[in-house]
Amino acid sequence: MDDNTDPAAFAVPTLQTRVESWECDFNDHWNARYYSRSFQMAAETVAALAGGENPGMAAIALRVIRFHRELRAGAAVEIRSLRVADGPHAGAAVHLLSSAGALSATAFDLPGTGASRLPAIRSGLLATALPRGDILAKLAATSRPGDHLTMSGPVRPDDLDHRGALLYETIIRRVGHGMYDRLALAGLTPEFTRDTGIGRMAAQSSVRPVHRPCPPGTVLRVRSRISQVGAKIFSTWHCLEAADGTALAHIAHDMLAVDLERRRAVTPPAFLQDAVG
Known part of the structure; x- marks a missing residue:
């Protein structure tokens, strides 16, 4: 070849x-x-x-x-x-x-x-x-006192695979809610996107599941923070947890700030840099 x-x-x-x-x-x-x-x-x-x-x-x-x-x-x-x-x-x-x-x-x-x-x-x-970048280092990050917490509700039977593990899509969906909540708190809201034409798109998502039991009824929460902001890409870190703090998955997202009309990457809004924690 x-x-x-x-x-x-x-x-x-x-x-x-x-x-x-x-x-x-x-x-x-x-x-x-x-x-x-x-x-x-x-x-x-x-x-x-x-x-x-x-x-x-x-x-x-x-x-x-x-x-x-x-x-x-x-x-x-x-x-x-x-x-x-x-x-x-x-x-x-x-x-x-x-x-x-x-x-x-x-x-x-x-x-x-x-x-x-x-x-x-x-x-x-x-x-x-x-993979691009040091994925393992991103995923090895641990929780901090200032992390944003989003309550994600209980696990339902259809959140689990045939062996009782959290579905991959469940991890992505629950963490997506946490990321949305954290970014909105920083200022990246639907109103901001409507007024400026600046939105976001995923560039790379990294997930390391923690293989431990998560039976139906387990209440989940998402720990999130904006971890880095660069010239075109900003990154978020998350941990999907049971409500008692038991880690179920570690996640790192790399996102592009995008001019949705021109479909081009742009400099992330300054308020994201201010929210890095």
Whole structure:
């Protein structure tokens, strides 16, 4: 394979689905929750390729999703999966989510459960899928006294997978509420977006689940803070917890401030820098 090879041409199809209208957010784009659900379904398919038991959420210890292109209602979606052949990420599973032949998002999974059965592609061809930045350092951050707390309500049976673990999409949805609450408190509100045309879009999301029991009825909360603001990207840190403080997942989001009319990244609003904690 040369440097112009499309990795998707050698990857194994692991999910076909479509974007439903009720799965789109207030920007009319496919919500991150459903990208996440699709990647998890592809990962569980890979884990069970040899006919063994589906491990559910236990298939992943770390996932990094990178977003490249928005999807809207009606879009056909395909995920194709492969294994990183070399370098520091050798053995990891990579999932490529596309629509109409154009890449929309990627997921990088460790430890790569079941990935030994996937085609191996050298890392030099996977620049759009490999994590950017020091992900482990971001996720290793711990709580601080000034963290914002959002109460997320109790766990329901449909929040859990077939083995009783919190669904990946549940983690993303609950943390999304916490992030929205924290950013709104800082000033990034629907009113600000309406008045200025400046909104936000996800660039990269990193999740490290903590595999411990979370039975129905468990009350959840989200601990959040704005961790860094750069020239174009701002970052948030979160911990999804039981109400007693037991950690259930650690999450780091990298977001772009975007001029929604020109569809271009812009400098994040100054009030976000003021809110870094």
